[in-house]
Amino acid sequence: MTIIVTGGAGFIGGNYIHYHLKEHPEDRVVCVDKLTYAGNLSTLAPVMDNPNFRFVKLDICDREGVMKLFEEEKPDVVINFAAESHVDRSIEDPGIFLQTNIIGTATMMDACRAFGNVRYHQVSTDEVYGDLPLDRPDLFFTETTPIHTSSPYSSSKAGADLLVMAYYRTYGLPVTISRCSNNYGPYHFPEKLIPLMIANCLNDKPLPVYGEGKNVRDWLYVEDHCKAIDLIVRKGRIGEVYNVGGHNEMANIDIVKLIIKELGKSEDLITYVTDRKGHDLRYAIDPTKIHNELGWLPETKFADGIKKTIKWYLDNRSWWEEIISGEYQNYYDKMYGNR
């Protein structure tokens, strides 16, 4: 089968492509990516010479280009990872989030409709459910939790999810949606909490913790997310939403302290900075549905996953050093300079 993976030069899409070509070497994988600041071709270097892999530099909002690609490739499946993904950037400038995350999703689904109702999977996020209070550890997001977003990013992802369900109901497009908790692992762009803290620690730079560092995220090793998506695409029920998460909630400050300890640095590096606007307090996924229906369970424990991740950043310094020495430095100065 031929599968179009959008956003494959990014963190999760890139890991997905590596996973898919390893698990299903008989499939043809076509990666569509605009190569924004978050897209890195070096992430795909290990598969560039694979005859079953093709990279196409293309914006998912480019209707003509997308239709032409569908004509050429006649895909059986589309998995849409492409998105503007960073909450802080969405607070600074929401426009591109609406464009890529909503218009891009509609464009990909229109192409799926135009070419015989191609199977479509939308990679969404737990952030569409908003947040949970810190003092109610008994509460979790289920697939029926109401959409209740906080940031321009999560609102754009929620808008996309609503469109996906509308295309299912109105046109019968065969869709599924996965809503995953925070991922970590190799190829994670160093603007996000875990890779940013690893990179800063290694460079003995201050570790900027928002607010008091008490906000809680539910962390999942990226390969476990990739396995869940592959299962949903092959065995999931059409028209359904599946939450993906591994019951691994941690406060930000505890993650930062753990990274400091693993790297043998001092907690004096921790710097508390102005909180994120509208900062979600706690995310926590209830993964019962995907476990009961598809037998999915996370395989990597956080204690092992974080060690593997830190080792990857130590072994692949050139991957992230190149990023933080370029245009990203301007972003960093702007976001953290006067915080």
Ligand code: NAD
């Ligand atoms: P990322 O920012 O690392 O990668 C996004 C990729 O999409 C980049 O390669 C970028 O070049 C590409 N892209 C952006 N705009 C594009 C466009 N208009 N056309 C084509 N390509 C475009 O993001 P990520 O962390 O890998 O997230 C992937 C998906 O998973 C997103 O949809 C995100 O909402 C979702 N998600 C992420 C997490 C997480 O913890 N990172 C958790 C749950 C869900």
Ligand code: TDX
């Ligand atoms: O410098 C920082 N200091 C800090 O305290 C950064 C970058 C983050 N934080 C905090 C904010 C959050 O509480 O760490 C937590 C995690 O922040 P991010 O890595 O920016 O992730 P988050 O906002 O939780 O969103 C992520 O998970 C859901 C992804 O970026 C989204 O794409 C995904 O949908």
